[in-house]
Each structure stands twice: as structure tokens, then as C-alpha cells.
Amino acid sequence: MRDAVLVMTKDLRLEWRSKVGIGQVLPFSLLVVLLFAFALDPERGVLDRVTSGLFWVVVLFSSVLMIERAFSVEAADGIFDALRLSGLAPAAIYAGKVAALAVQLLAVEAVLAVAVAVFYDTTFRTPVLTVGVALVATVGIAAAGAVYGALAARLRSGTTLLPLLLLPLLAPVLIGATRGFEVALGREAGPGWPWVALLGIFAVVYLTLGALLFRPLLEDA
Amino acid sequence: MTVDNPTTGAGRPPGAASEPPTGPPTTGSTATRVLGVITLVGIAALVLLGVFLTPADAELGDTIRILYMHVPTVSTAYLAFVITAIASVMYLWKRTEFWDLFAASSAELGVLFFALTILNGMLWGKITWGVFWRWEPRLTTTAVLMLTYVGYLAVRQIPNDTRTRGTISAVIGIMAVVNIPITHKAVDWWRGLHQEKTIFGTVDPDMKGLQLFTAYLGLTVFLVLFAWLLIHRFRVAWLAERAADVGVDAAIAERRAERAVPSSAGGAS
Numbered sequence: 001m002r003d004a005v006l007v008m009t010k011d012l013r014l015e016w017r018s019k020v021g022i023g024q025v026l027p028f029s030l031l032v033v034l035l036f037a038f039a040l041d042p043e044r045g046v047l048d049r050v051t052s053g054l055f056w057v058v059v060l061f062s063s064v065l066m067i068e069r070a071f072s073v074e075a076a077d078g079i080f081d082a083l084r085l086s087g088l089a090p091a092a093i094y095a096g097k098v099a100a101l102a103v104q105l106l107a108v109e110a111v112l113a114v115a116v117a118v119f120y121d122t123t124f125r126t127p128v129l130t131v132g133v134a135l136v137a138t139v140g141i142a143a144a145g146a147v148y149g150a151l152a153a154r155l156r157s158g159t160t161l162l163p164l165l166l167l168p169l170l171a172p173v174l175i176g177a178t179r180g181f182e183v184a185l186g187r188e189a190g191p192g193w194p195w196v197a198l199l200g201i202f203a204v205v206y207l208t209l210g211a212l213l214f215r216p217l218l219e220d221a
Numbered sequence: 222m223t224v225d226n227p228t229t230g231a232g233r234p235p236g237a238a239s240e241p242p243t244g245p246p247t248t249g250s251t252a253t254r255v256l257g258v259i260t261l262v263g264i265a266a267l268v269l270l271g272v273f274l275t276p277a278d279a280e281l282g283d284t285i286r287i288l289y290m291h292v293p294t295v296s297t298a299y300l301a302f303v304i305t306a307i308a309s310v311m312y313l314w315k316r317t318e319f320w321d322l323f324a325a326s327s328a329e330l331g332v333l334f335f336a337l338t339i340l341n342g343m344l345w346g347k348i349t350w351g352v353f354w355r356w357e358p359r360l361t362t363t364a365v366l367m368l369t370y371v372g373y374l375a376v377r378q379i380p381n382d383t384r385t386r387g388t389i390s391a392v393i394g395i396m397a398v399v400n401i402p403i404t405h406k407a408v409d410w411w412r413g414l415h416q417e418k419t420i421f422g423t424v425d426p427d428m429k430g431l432q433l434f435t436a437y438l439g440l441t442v443f444l445v446l447f448a449w450l451l452i453h454r455f456r457v458a459w460l461a462e463r464a465a466d467v468g469v470d471a472a473i474a475e476r477r478a479e480r481a482v483p484s485s486a487g488g489a490s
């Protein structure tokens with residue numbers, strides 16, 4: 001547990017000093033919000049109807065960039081070997097990576113939510129459900145993303161492969177988060193919590209798998 | 222840390238074959254020949270029954286004939302991915318080349334059968350809905366899952382030492398199989414709002430007699446076909462690894478001989 005916090009604070013401090021997330025990923029995600037407005041004529045009400053889908057597609061794309069970044073810093077200068085020799089438990093390293101990724105993703109989502117509210121004139125009717133969906137979906141993305149980020153960093157053309165590997169796996173997250181948001185925005189009647197449950201199952205399953213599989217990834221790959 | 226060399230493929234398993242192969246290598250054996258004959262006869266019988274001898278369905282009409290192939294291809298594909306996952310777990314446990322290549326061979330066939338499933342599903346859609354693609358839950362799930370495994374195969378294409386490749390693909394093989402039920406559930410709920418005629422779902426064909434027999438025959442034939450292809454694919458993969466080893470050994474021997482020639486002839490070991 002202490003090891004996990006150590007890795008997380010290390011990652012967050014690294015991010016705070018380098019400002020890659022704030023300086024590159026965040027502007028990119030805002031840019032995509034604008035691009036969607038150009039692609040889908042804002043006057044015809046299309047944007048309004050597809051807001052929650054667009055939001056999560058932007059989050060997924062941003063997460064790929066972030067995950068790539070989180071593990072390329074480890075791949076440089078043989079840091080993987082240093083981590084392996086550090087005596088930290090692989091599961092703890094994994095947990096730290098997931099936590100740091102989740103915190104950064106949530107920050108991006110918060111800014112994106114404001115951007116969507118301003119540019120697409122969106123009101124989040126049920127804030128509790130909105131936050132619930134975002135929280136659980138983000139943990140799921142980070143849980144699966146950390147495993148794929150770690151293995152892509154060991155591959156020669158891992159950067160281009162990461163989206164192909166990760167995005168199909170995250171399809172259930174996209175479905176669950178989009179539908180959950182749709183309910184939260186009042187676009188769709190019906191309970192939103194089953195979607196949170198689905199996202200929760202995804203997150204728990206991949207957290208468990210990641211904690212188990214991180215050791216072979218770190219030590220044998 | 223060992224420095225991997227992309228051309229020599231460091232990390233060769235210790236027990237790799239060192240004796241040169243005698244005669245052309247073949248992937249056939251008595252077992253595969255028997256399986257092959259059963260498959261071919263079975264496919265001929267399936268075509269005869271499925272296309273000509275069985276009656277059309279009361280509700281589905283002649284499109285039921287596509288089901289005789291659709292159900293077997295999709296079932297076999299899922300079986301293939303479960304085998305890949307089991308072999309991946311075994312690889313992480315035992316660390317033998319056998320499980321690595323077995324997982325890869327099975328995944329490759331799984332993708333092939335998924336592609337066939339999507340193809341015959343689209344043909345069914347063209348007849349039933351008038352368009353090749355509708356967001357029917359099962360077809361959608363198949364498409365997403367197929368892309369997951371295309372990623373798995375892409376990883377295996379990257380030159381790497383065998384241990385890294387084995388570990389990474391085993392991790393993906395396990396991560397991907399767990400995604401199958403979750404994606405199923407998610408897509409079901411997602412499309413639950415707009416229920417329509419599905420390839421098997423709302424319209425559950427009430428098969429009996431010859432139709433039912435043909436359906437089971439199809440399943441059996443495709444399972445045998447899968448076993449047949451899997452054995453061959455595995456043996457090809459195994460021989461390809463051996464060929465790579467032999468190639469490296471030969472190249473090293475050649476270099477040694479080159480160096481040895483100026484001082485003393487034939488000193489290469």
C-alpha cells in the first residue's frame with residue numbers, strides 16, 4: 001500500500017513538473033471538442049443529442065495519450081529494470097500507476113465537462129450519477145490501460161499498437177459511460193445505476209487481472 | 222539485462238533442435254489425415270443437407286440455411302479464444318514454447334472463424350433487413366471482439382525475443398477473453414432499447430427432425446475442422462521457430478568458418 005502511494009506520488013510529481021498532461025493532453029482534448037463542432041453542424045441540434053458519446057470518445061483518446069506517456073517515461077534509460085530491482089511489489093507498482101492515471105484522467109474529465117457545458121450548452125441534471133459514472137469508468141480505463149501501457153512500452157512499435165489493443169477492450173466502458181451520462185443528462189429515462197454496476201464490474205475485473213499479471217509483465221517480458 | 226538482437230532472435234529455448242532436418246518437413250500425420258477426411262466428408266454432407274435436403278423454415282424461410290454455418294463458426298471461434306486463454310495461463314505457469322505457439326495458433330483460427338461469422342451474418346442481414354449491416358447485438362459484439370484479437374495477432378508479428386513475445390501475448394490473451402462476457406452484456410443492454418429481428422434471439426427457429434440433425438452436424442463438422450486446422454497450424458508455427466533457429470546456427474557456423482579459413486582450414490566447430 002505504501003509502495004503504491006509512493007509510485008503514485010512519483011508519477012504525479014513527474015507530471016506536475018513536466019506538465020505534459022496540462023500542456024499537451026488537455027489542449028488536445030479541448031481541440032477535439034471544437035473539431036466535433038465543426039464536423040457536426042451545431043445549428044442542427046446534432047451536437048446536443050450526441051454530447052455524452054462525444055465526451056467519452058474524447059476521454060478515451062486522451063487516455064491513450066496519457067497511458068502512452070505514463071509508460072514511455074518508465075521505458076527510457078532502463079527504468080523498468082530499476083523498478084524491478086527496487087524491491088517494490090509489482091502489484092503495488094501497478095496500483096500506483098493506475099491511481100496516478102485515474103487522477104490525471106479525472107482532471108481532464110473535469111475540464112472537459114466544463115468545456116462541454118459551455119460550448120455545447122449541456123446541463124448535468126443529476127450530479128451524483130454524473131460523478132459516479134465518471135469515477136467508476138475512469139478507474140476501469142486506468143486499470144486496463146496500465147496493463148496495456150506497460151506491455152506496449154516493451155514492444156518496438158508499441159506506440160502505434162496501443163490504441164488498437166486498448167480501444168476494443170474499452171468498448172464496454174464507452175457503452176456504459178455514454179449510456180450512464182445520457183441518463184444523467186436527462187436524455188434517456190430509466191435508471192442509470194445498472195450502467196454504473198457494469199462499469200464497476202469492468203473496473204474490479206481488470207484491477208484484479210492487472211495486479212496478477214503485472215509481475216510477469218515486469219519480470220519476464 | 223540481455224541485449225536482444227532482432228536478427229538473431231536471442232532467448233532461444235535451451236532444448237531447441239540442433240540436428241538438421243532430414244527430408245522435407247511435413248505437418249501431416251495419420252491423425253491429421255483421418256481428421257482431414259472426416260472434415261471433407263462432413264462438409265460435403267453438410268452442404269447436401271443444409272442446402273438441398275432440409276426444408277425451409279416456417280418463419281425464417283430459406284435464410285435458416287445460413288444458420289447451419291453461422292452457429293458453428295461463431296461457436297468454434299469462441300472455443301478457440303477460450304483455448305487461447307487457457308494456453309496463455311499455462312504459458313505463464315510452465316514457460317514452454319508449446320503453450321505459447323498453441324495459444325497463438327488457436328487465436329489465429331479464432332479470428333478466421335470470427336471473420337467467417339461476420340461474413341455469413343452480413344449475408345443473412347442483406348436478405349432479412351435489406352442491408353449488410355445493422356447494429357444487431359451479436360454481430361456488433363463479434364466485430365469488436367475480432368478487433369481485440371487482431372491486436373493480439375499484431376503483437377505477435379513484431380519481432381522480439383521469444384520470452385518477451387510469449388509473456389506479452391499471454392497477458393493479452395487473458396485480458397481479452399475476460400472481455401468477452403462483459404462486452405456481450407454491455408452490447409445487449411445497449412441494444413436492448415431497440416429490439417429487432419436478430420439472427421438468433423427474438424426469432425428462435427423451432428428446429429426439428431432433419432433440421433435439428435443438420436444443425437448438430439454443422440457444429441460437429443466445424444469442431445473437427447477446427448481441430449484439424451489447429452494441429453496443422455501449430456506444427457507450422459513449431460517448424461517456423463525451428464527454421465529460424467537452424468538459420469541462425471547456420472549463419473553463425475558460416476561466420477566461424479570464414480574466420481577460421483585464413484589460419485587453419487576446417488577449424489570451425
